[in-house]
Amino acid sequence: MAKITNIYAITSIIIIGGLLQGFDISSLSAILSTSPFKKHYGSPDANSQAGITASISGGSFLGCLFAFTLIDRLGRKPLLQIGSVIFVIGAIICTASVDVAMLIVGRLICGFAVGIFTSVGPTYLAEIAPRHIRGRLISLQQWSITWGALTMYYISFGVSFTRTNATFQIPWAVQILPAGVMFVLLFFLPRSPRWLASKDRLDEALQVLAELHGGGDSSAPLVQAEFLEIKEAMELNSAMGHIQWSELADPKNFQRISVGVFVHIWTQLSGNNALLYYITYIFQMAGLTGNIKLTAASIQYVINVVMTLPAILFVDNIGRRPALLFGSVMMMTWLYATAGLLKVYGYGIPGGLDGQPVVTWVVHGAASKAVISSTYLLVATYSTTWAPISWVYPAEIYPLRFRGKAVSVATSANWIFGFAISYFTPPAFQNLAWKTFLIFGTFNVAAGLHAYFFFPETKGKSLEGRMSPHPLHSLLTKLLDIDELFAKGVKAWRSTSHATDRLGELVQTIEQHGIKSEGEV
Numbered sequence: 001m002a003k004i005t006n007i008y009a010i011t012s013i014i015i016i017g018g019l020l021q022g023f024d025i026s027s028l029s030a031i032l033s034t035s036p037f038k039k040h041y042g043s044p045d046a047n048s049q050a051g052i053t054a055s056i057s058g059g060s061f062l063g064c065l066f067a068f069t070l071i072d073r074l075g076r077k078p079l080l081q082i083g084s085v086i087f088v089i090g091a092i093i094c095t096a097s098v099d100v101a102m103l104i105v106g107r108l109i110c111g112f113a114v115g116i117f118t119s120v121g122p123t124y125l126a127e128i129a130p131r132h133i134r135g136r137l138i139s140l141q142q143w144s145i146t147w148g149a150l151t152m153y154y155i156s157f158g159v160s161f162t163r164t165n166a167t168f169q170i171p172w173a174v175q176i177l178p179a180g181v182m183f184v185l186l187f188f189l190p191r192s193p194r195w196l197a198s199k200d201r202l203d204e205a206l207q208v209l210a211e212l213h214g215g216g217d218s219s220a221p222l223v224q225a226e227f228l229e230i231k232e233a234m235e236l237n238s239a240m241g242h243i244q245w246s247e248l249a250d251p252k253n254f255q256r257i258s259v260g261v262f263v264h265i266w267t268q269l270s271g272n273n274a275l276l277y278y279i280t281y282i283f284q285m286a287g288l289t290g291n292i293k294l295t296a297a298s299i300q301y302v303i304n305v306v307m308t309l310p311a312i313l314f315v316d317n318i319g320r321r322p323a324l325l326f327g328s329v330m331m332m333t334w335l336y337a338t339a340g341l342l343k344v345y346g347y348g349i350p351g352g353l354d355g356q357p358v359v360t361w362v363v364h365g366a367a368s369k370a371v372i373s374s375t376y377l378l379v380a381t382y383s384t385t386w387a388p389i390s391w392v393y394p395a396e397i398y399p400l401r402f403r404g405k406a407v408s409v410a411t412s413a414n415w416i417f418g419f420a421i422s423y424f425t426p427p428a429f430q431n432l433a434w435k436t437f438l439i440f441g442t443f444n445v446a447a448g449l450h451a452y453f454f455f456p457e458t459k460g461k462s463l464e465g466r467m468s469p470h471p472l473h474s475l476l477t478k479l480l481d482i483d484e485l486f487a488k489g490v491k492a493w494r495s496t497s498h499a500t501d502r503l504g505e506l507v508q509t510i511e512q513h514g515i516k517s518e519g520e521v
Helices: 007-014 016-031 035-040 046-074 076-096 100-128 131-162 166-174 176-188 193-198 202-213 221-240 251-269 272-277 279-285 290-318 320-345 366-384 386-397 400-431 435-454 474-478 482-487 492-498 502-513
Strands: none
Touching: 007 016, 007 100, 007 131, 007 176, 016 046, 016 076, 016 100, 016 131, 016 166, 016 176, 016 272, 016 279, 016 290, 035 166, 046 076, 046 100, 046 400, 076 100, 076 166, 076 176, 100 131, 100 193, 100 386, 100 400, 131 166, 131 290, 131 386, 166 176, 193 202, 193 221, 193 400, 202 221, 221 400, 221 502, 251 272, 251 386, 251 400, 251 435, 251 482, 272 279, 272 290, 272 366, 272 400, 279 290, 279 366, 279 400, 290 320, 290 366, 290 386, 320 366, 320 386, 320 435, 366 386, 386 400, 386 482, 400 435, 435 492
């Protein structure tokens, strides 16, 4: 069977999972407030709306746990294909749903698939990507999410003028097509070379590396260097025996596991995802109504797409830490500004606005424009900083030995907190009003402090562990890669000073001394 080996073509197929996640974000944002939706599902109250919205996050959490148990057994590619089939089933149930309970079941199933996509996809990309563009490729996962959100919002907005059940049935049915396309195209993708090596299929691993990074030449220095690293990592893993659950809870791995988990937790607690789900309510608070409200909300998704581009282009130059720290400070600023504007210039609406119980606080005039601007700036900041890096960071900080499982655990934290935030936000708007933004702003303060003290820089570093002593590359044992960065306890704020290129040194060694046989210098 023909194989797709262009790294960007492979990435474009893998990130279809992100596209499907984005579809969910904006479809509900455009659909929840429409008359056909309210009529068909019996005008769901704030708690019911929260349950509908949060159900996909709950399903995604379960999907991550499913991926945890099978990612190392089945491999990355087959698991993604399973996710594609599950998503199609969920989308069909959503489209055919006759009540809230059936809709929630369908969204749980779709979410289960999204959990697989978001835990397995970044792992696969990290394991096939050249290290100098690893951040860029994984950041494309977030870009696909933003494109999915933008595309589905305008589809939902367009069909809303039908004033029929097509308002919500067409958007949910459309999701079936990309999931089916992803399933088929995955047949043409190579297996992860690192997964192949973990199954002692070293010849296949070398061949895949050659196709991906050497133009088919298995003797290319870069291919040989990467193969040697992977092979030695496999030897170390073999000596340690099968991976045990206890290793993930080992105090020696605590910082490593925790920062991967918390980059997802802080991403959800930043408030941006919750506000995207319920953006139409926020603009109702700002005094917008009807089509003006929906058009203003669509600008959010345009900003989301456009402002993810700087992260894709520069994340491998600027690094992870500067973006995370800058993002926390600026998101805190926009959220506190929104809370202040609503408190000072707004007023309460007992019982809710225009029959919408969630909107209990309104602001008008110049202050409303400032609230809308702050919301736009929040999305712009998030899209450039925490959003893409939350996918990059966990996929690159874990060793091959437990990378698949650890990424699944980290991503599950994203979804369980996404579930909580999605469920919490409508009642929060209803009962806390402007204070909701104050809470999210304070979370960003905590996120910034945590990132400064505990999140080391990982840009450009090799995924594999420290090399064993060897007469031709013993100098490489002194260089810091991601494994040693954590093992040596380098202070996070000093980690940028250790930006050595260990794999590059090994490539030079192979070029100077030649290759005796595959993987030996």
